[in-house]
Amino acid sequence: MKAPLTKYRTGSWYEATGRERVAGLLDTGSFTEFIGPEKREVSPHLARFDLPEAFDDGIIIGRGTIKGREVLLAAQEGRFMGGTFGEVHGAKLTGLLRYARGHQDAPRVVMLLLDTGGVRLQEANAGELAVAEIIRAILDARIAGVAVIALVGGRAGCFGGGGIIAGCCSRIVISEQGRISVSGPEVIETNMGVEEFDSRDRPLVWRTTGGKTRRLLGGADAYAEDNIASFREAAINLLDRIPAFDLDTMAQEQARLARRLEKFGRCQDTPEIWQAMGIAEPDRIADLPDEDFDRIAHAQKEANHDAR
């Protein structure tokens, strides 16, 4: 049999599985997995709910190189249980982050390929605890000088605890398809009514939580096209632009958020914000090709504040 038709594998990030993203993000063949699927560290809870397990509990962790630089990496599989944080899933990520902080020979960079709806409902308490531990571990690692970079562009988005975790990272890369928020669209609609937020109005969902909005508001630091190569390039570029994690950064961030609320707090929809920011044709942002959008994002002060 001949070789597969791999030349067509341009690799959409949104489409790819967690394993495909890992393989494409890192230098070819450089990945070593920790606690791989053959170890069968599966969820201790799902069987009780008559639900199928995954051999890696929906997260792949390990180390490898990116353009020759050693990194640690974790990738969530958004299609397994919505990429949710269960007990084992969370412990694998917490362990990876603690290793980054605690070991002399550990790489000083952690890539988090987030693709999650938040805490796994069936493992609620363990999942909530896991999220808290991960946040603590990220902050400890950053204090110790480790760069933690989130990459968001998967099907599940980055919601619930995942949204908070992303916010704690040193830098965030996002694509147009990526979404970051705490409450998901369905949750908002359920609690506040369809008049407040119609979760089936997809353009509304994306212009509220989606990648272009996050990038323009400064909630993400780099914008990637929806392919693995573009995420890789964006991640490499960010490696040399990691902000200090200190009181000064925090104070600036706080001031920046206060200013944002003051300037845009009365806007009803994102195009009004873009208008207030002086962006031409604010209604066209959603339809702009990636390169045109990236140019606009780069020109915005709001989007490129060092204190994110």
Add this chain to the structure above:
Amino acid sequence: MPEWRRQQIERESRLEAGRRFSDGKVFAAKDTTALLEAVIRPGDRVCLEGDNQKQADHLATALAGADGSRLHDLHIVQSGLVLSAHLDLFTKGIASKLDFSYSGPQGAAIARALYAGRIQLGAIHTYIELFARYFVDLTPQIALIAAVSGDREGNLYTGPNTEDTPTIVEATHFKSGIVIAQVNKLADRVPRVDIPGDRIDFVVEAPTPFYVEPLFTRDPAQITDTQILMAMLAIKGIYAEYGIQRLNHGIGYGTAAIELLLPTFGESLGLKGKVATHWALNPHPTLIPAIESGWVKQIHCFGSEVGMDDYIRARPDVYFTGADGSLRSNRAFCQTAGLYACDLFIGSTLQIDLAANSSTVTPERIPGFGGAPNMGSDAHGRRHPSNAWLKAGREATEAHPGMVRGRKLVVQLLETFGDKMVPAFVEELASVEFARRMKLELVPVMIYGDDVTHIVTEEGIANLLLCRTAEEREQAIRGVAGFTSVGRARDRKMVESLRSRGVIRRPEDLDIDPLDANRHLLAARSIKDLVKWSGGLYRPPGKFRNW
């Protein structure tokens, strides 16, 4: 002395009754129900324009709001019964008899109304069959149609969704019927005249633009690896094998996968320019990558598709367009093209039996057939040769080699199991049970087995042309029926012998690598990719967006 002008006299009296509500031809939307009550008479045959795409929804709602004591026992003769207002006509007793082609979303409601005795069913037609009957024994007395704009003289611009309108108007107007049009906008001048004004009796500006269902948009994100495997089988085992240039595709995800594999897998086989060049097809967004890659020479359309208008305008070498630049579609002509000028039809079905008869009708749902029975049939009136047609004809018979008659390729593309593990291969079609329950003389069959030339499933291709006996045919079908009970009841030895003769071909027989059955092989994997391929000209409806 006999009276030869009864219909014209009748028409005049109806027009006069209607004019009480109109100023010339134009009337106001608030008077629609009153005008309809004035011009329509009990027992009339009424065509309420609704096909699977655009809908005369304002007129439908107004008719459904009519007084049942004035209007009753109407005979609805229309190609698509898809709005809830269409069903209301029957539940309210305004209409009682139905002849139609397609019902899609209302399939379950029609089944319920049939069992409740509210609908007397004439027949489920294919589109041009119903159109043909408009000119013979189902001529409408009243046609209620939809257009984009119209002037006070009644000249109508249908825009890209011309669809059934010329056919309906032709049959109704020229046989002394009355034609009433709803338009999105009354204008001083229409961009192009699709329907001349002297054929239109009344015009109303509808409160909202007519509804169009984006029925032909298949989101590439939903295409599965299995469908990609089947698409590779079809391209390599049928398109390449027969050199299919002129064709029609159904609207399933399987055929969408074929469209998206042409610029990748098809390209790798060197097929560009050799297959899939001339189409009778709606403006499928999933065909954009093949068009942009130079595969497609020409497409004639039954109707349009939501979001494709600007793209079509910018590609007049490919599509049929009018002086105003927008698409001109025509369902009757395109169905005729599908029948006589295409060498292949490929589409899906819900069920197929051991004789290859297929149907989408079940006792619970009657979605109708649309164009499939027409497209998926061998045109016995065809007299022009083509290589694909002749090759199929030669395969079908060894007798009389000097007098070979060609065959249209009619391909059923289906996964062996449908949703919820419901098998697609069955011993008996559910429509047989439906016909028993409804005491129908004719079992509703979408495509008759003797028209089917190939069945493609994830297990392989069965070439029914090469089967010489009924038993071979049955085993060839079982041989691609996978792990359904029909498939598992195969005679393994006979299936292997059919395979050695090339009657059945597996992916490995065609040197197809299962690792290629991967979404990476799709030229576009999302609606966004299609937008990019179109250079931003394709503007998908919001429900298909994730940006």
Add this chain to the structure above:
Amino acid sequence: METLEIRRTAAGRAPGTKGHAITGVVASGNLEVLLERVLSDTQCEVTVKTSVEGFGDVWRAVIDDFVERHSPGGLRISINDGGARPDTVSLRLAQGVRLMEVDG
């Protein structure tokens, strides 16, 4: 959940040298397949954990067909199934055995 253990004898050793491979994702209508080269050359063991109960005979028919067509000798195959249809199972198994042979 239902667990099925299916043991078969294969005609020969699965091609390639890889020790293990994994393909697919556990999701509704989908499955993951873990292949490990740990058995003797003609043995093949398949363990299925599936969320859809009562389809044991279909699973056995799918595995029989797979063993006959792909000769996966030496492989222990573990499946976590989220209710995949037989065609998807067949395809993933075929892809899995190819992954033991090439870099996919």
